[in-house]
Amino acid sequence: MTKIAVLGAGAWGTTFGQVLADAGNQVVMWGIEPAVVDAINHDHRNPVRTPTIERLPDAMTASLDREEAVDGAGIVVVAIAAQHAREALEPFRPLIGADAVVVSLMKGIERTTDKRMDQVVTEALGLPEERFAAVSGPNLSREVAVRQPSAAVVASVSPETAQRVAQACEAPYFKPFVSTDVIGLELCGALKNVTALAVGMSRGAGYGENTAAMIQARGLAELTALGEAAGADAKTFAGLAGVGDLIATCASSLSRNYTFGFNLGRGMSIEEATEASQGVAEGVPATNAVVGMGRSLGEPTPLAQAMSHVLDQGLDCAGMIEELFGGPISAE
Numbered sequence: 421m422t423k424i425a426v427l428g429a430g431a432w433g434t435t436f437g438q439v440l441a442d443a444g445n446q447v448v449m450w451g452i453e454p455a456v457v458d459a460i461n462h463d464h465r466n467p468v469r470t471p472t473i474e475r476l477p478d479a480m481t482a483s484l485d486r487e488e489a490v491d492g493a494g495i496v497v498v499a500i501a502a503q504h505a506r507e508a509l510e511p512f513r514p515l516i517g518a519d520a521v522v523v524s525l526m527k528g529i530e531r532t533t534d535k536r537m538d539q540v541v542t543e544a545l546g547l548p549e550e551r552f553a554a555v556s557g558p559n560l561s562r563e564v565a566v567r568q569p570s571a572a573v574v575a576s577v578s579p580e581t582a583q584r585v586a587q588a589c590e591a592p593y594f595k596p597f598v599s600t601d602v603i604g605l606e607l608c609g610a611l612k613n614v615t616a617l618a619v620g621m622s623r624g625a626g627y628g629e630n631t632a633a634m635i636q637a638r639g640l641a642e643l644t645a646l647g648e649a650a651g652a653d654a655k656t657f658a659g660l661a662g663v664g665d666l667i668a669t670c671a672s673s674l675s676r677n678y679t680f681g682f683n684l685g686r687g688m689s690i691e692e693a694t695e696a697s698q699g700v701a702e703g704v705p706a707t708n709a710v711v712g713m714g715r716s717l718g719e720p721t722p723l724a725q726a727m728s729h730v731l732d733q734g735l736d737c738a739g740m741i742e743e744l745f746g747g748p749i750s751a752e
């Protein structure tokens with residue numbers, strides 16, 4: 421059995437840990453909450469983050485100790501809230517094996533640097549990019565947790581690394597595809613969250629399918645253009661990690677980003693929506709980073725800009741839509 425460490429015992433880390441265990445690996449979760457680590461070890465449960473999983477596989481254990489978690493692990497998976505990834509990972513730098521591959525499940529942009537998670541992870545760990553892979557796709561954790569059929573894309577600049585990670589996470593209900601477009605995959609995951617906030621907001625305000633579709637389609641155009649400007653392959657945005665994830669996230673109350681937006685749309689303040697959120701809504705800190713990224717690449721980001729006015733200045737849903745669609749007629 422291959423040992424795989426999963427850093428971060430949140431909803432997706434724990435659920436993906438179950439995928440890896442179901443795929444035949446020995447999985448050690450690393451977390452910072454003693455109660456969560458204790459519950460995984462003694463009750464085979466993570467009642468805080470994955471309450472719908474009644475019993476985690478026997479091949480899953482957990483540790484509070486960094487060294488114990490990654491010692492002998494051939495693959496190290498990172499599923500930590502994006503804004504905390506760098507500080508959480510730096511202490512792992514001397515501990516991760518020289519041949520280990522590091523995999524990011526995170527869908528975010530670092531607010532203070534506007535950097536993608538592949539950049540944050542490789543910088544924090546001093547990792548060559550050939551030993552890094554990202555996994556992204558339409559993977560609402562509660563559905564994967566009950567083993568509904570799902571697929572994801574594993575991207576690495578090294579086709580061998582992508583293949584190795586894909587083989588490790590292929591389970592009867594979880595189908596990985598491979599790609600070398602790390603930048604595209606990272607931007608799909610992070611930027612669809614900003615669109616999900618806006619679509620959720622329109623739903624919360626009472627608007628229907630047409631409004632949701634127009635925001636979603638413009639969001640896709642925006643993230644594709646930004647991705648291409650950053651060096652990504654446009655094909656990635658039409659695939660599972662792009663359109664696929666956008667469809668899942670923008671249509672589901674299981675998405676924290678959609679729900680955060682929905683709550684804003686029905687009148688909650690940012691503080692109230694944050695309080696109501698069940699886990700991290702990555703689109704919130706990513707929004708201004710997307711605006712910053714657009715500015716540095718010379719690419720307009722009207723949707724992210726409108727959402728930043730929602731988050732920073734309290735713009736309401738009607739104002740957000742007016743800002744997005746109220747300008748002069750232009751080519752699509």
Ligand SMILES: NC(=O)C1=CN([C@@H]2O[C@H](COP(=O)(O)OP(=O)(O)OC[C@H]3O[C@@H](n4cnc5c(N)ncnc54)[C@H](OP(=O)(O)O)[C@@H]3O)[C@@H](O)[C@H]2O)C=CC1
Binds near residue numbers: 525528562
């Ligand atoms: N849930 C989903 O459906 C999916 C999520 N993702 C992505 O995966 C990433 C993780 O999401 P998810 O697990 O759902 O989020 P959760 O909010 O459930 O969990 C976040 C995790 O980050 C940990 N964390 C936060 N700060 C620190 C820190 N300083 N040091 C160590 N650990 C820390 C939290 O620990 P603690 O519990 O102790 O606070 C928690 O385990 C996100 O980027 C998300 O976009 C990707 C695909 C699907």
Ligand SMILES: O=C(CO)COP(=O)(O)O
Binds near residue numbers: 668
């Ligand atoms: O990325 C996800 C589904 O693919 C999860 O979305 P949320 O982070 O909005 O819950």
